[in-house]
Amino acid sequence: MTQSVRPVSLTQYLVEIQRDKGLIPGELRLLLEVVARACKRISLAVSKGDLAGMLGEAGTDNVQGEAQKKLDVIANETLLEANEWGGHLAAMASEEMEGVYSIPHRYPRGEFLLLFDPLDGSSNIDVNASIGTIFSVLLLPEGVTEPAVEHFMQPGTRQLAAGYAVYGPSTLLVLTVGDGVAKFTLDKETGSWTMTGNHLRVPDETGEFSINMSNARHWHPPVCRYVDELLAGRDGPRGKDFNMRWVAAMVGDVHRILCRGGIFMYPRDTREPDKPGKLRLMYEANPMAFLVEQAGGAATNGTQRIMEIQPTGLHDRVAVFLGSRNEVERVTAYHREN
Numbered sequence: 120m121t122q123s124v125r126p127v128s129l130t131q132y133l134v135e136i137q138r139d140k141g142l143i144p145g146e147l148r149l150l151l152e153v154v155a156r157a158c159k160r161i162s163l164a165v166s167k168g169d170l171a172g173m174l175g176e177a178g179t180d181n182v183q184g185e186a187q188k189k190l191d192v193i194a195n196e197t198l199l200e201a202n203e204w205g206g207h208l209a210a211m212a213s214e215e216m217e218g219v220y221s222i223p224h225r226y227p228r229g230e231f232l233l234l235f236d237p238l239d240g241s242s243n244i245d246v247n248a249s250i251g252t253i254f255s256v257l258l259l260p261e262g263v264t265e266p267a268v269e270h271f272m273q274p275g276t277r278q279l280a281a282g283y284a285v286y287g288p289s290t291l292l293v294l295t296v297g298d299g300v301a302k303f304t305l306d307k308e309t310g311s312w313t314m315t316g317n318h319l320r321v322p323d324e325t326g327e328f329s330i331n332m333s334n335a336r337h338w339h340p341p342v343c344r345y346v347d348e349l350l351a352g353r354d355g356p357r358g359k360d361f362n363m364r365w366v367a368a369m370v371g372d373v374h375r376i377l378c379r380g381g382i383f384m385y386p387r388d389t390r391e392p393d394k395p396g397k398l399r400l401m402y403e404a405n406p407m408a409f410l411v412e413q414a415g416g417a418a419t420n421g422t423q424r425i426m427e428i429q430p431t432g433l434h435d436r437v438a439v440f441l442g443s444r445n446e447v448e449r450v451t452a453y454h455r456e457n
């Protein structure tokens with residue numbers, strides 16, 4: 120009798136990586152399971168939307184000076200409350216908070232640092248478009264008893280784990296601990312994360328690009344050259360036609376790239392010459408770069424590998440070019456030629 124293939128749960132995946140491959144310590148496995156449970160709760164809040172008065176503005180601004188949505192605040196609080204008591208973490212940092220959130224002394228502290236964008240794509244919330252949660256895990260430096268900003272200032276190559284949840288037609292969790300990229304779908308009947316993909320691969324070639332074209336008049340020459348060649352299509356220097364997608368939520372664009380390839384770009388532009396880009400290094404670009412590289416893709420800021428950038432602050436911004444390796448290398452080469 121053919122043995123029915125039992126679905127693999129997130130827990131089983133992480134236990135096998137911990138026990139059979141020895142790639143992660145038990146405490147990191149437990150941390151990732153707590154984060155996954157928090158994402159499940161955020162997914163439930165997001166799916167209720169108007170029915171639970173979850174939409175609209177919170178009436179406050181975050182550290183970036185951006186108006187917060189109610190769900191931004193709810194997602195942030197959900198992640199803080201889920202993670203503060205378990206004993207896995209020393210501290211947390213979030214797009215929605217200015218400084219470090221140290222684990223209160225009434226709880227035990229662990230050796231990990233958790234960073235997150237609790238709800239990426241806030242402008243999509245009220246129009247029922249895809250949004251998500253992005254997270255990254257670092258190790259607290261040896262001997263540190265009181266975590267501070269400087270202890271988070273580690274390049275992306277030091278990440279122990281990274282992932283995102285995307286709250287779309289399905290709720291998905293995509294993560295890496297350095298052993299490739301695995302995808303889990305939330306089974307809303309059982310409440311479990313069930314593996315629906317493993318060792319995701321980004322094709323080196325693509326016919327799809329992702330950029331906010333409304334900023335074109337502000338781009339620097341290398342980006343103008345690269346995008347103009349794509350738009351010229353089969354009659355231009357690239358000799359083929361390209362398609363464009365823009366979800367306006369990084370998690371949505373990156374997920375599509377992990378599924379079928381593509382290049383995602385958010386370049387710096389001439390409007391604010393001193394601003395290196397819009398996206399945040401620590402809890403958007405670095406975790407997404409880790410995932411994309413683990414899937415065989417590439418991620419640069421136009422001139423260097425994103426994961427080798429030395430952070431200077433929790434909310435550093437960075438230009439982002441990530442996805443299919445051949446395209447990222449081409450646009451990066453154009454920057455270096457310029």
Ligand code: AFP
Pocket residue numbers: 185238239240241242243331367368369370397398
């Ligand atoms: P919000 O969270 O403020 O909507 O920003 C989302 C984001 O940081 C990233 O997820 C998107 O790729 C990008 O900004 C969209 O930016 P534009 O709204 O300028 O297209």
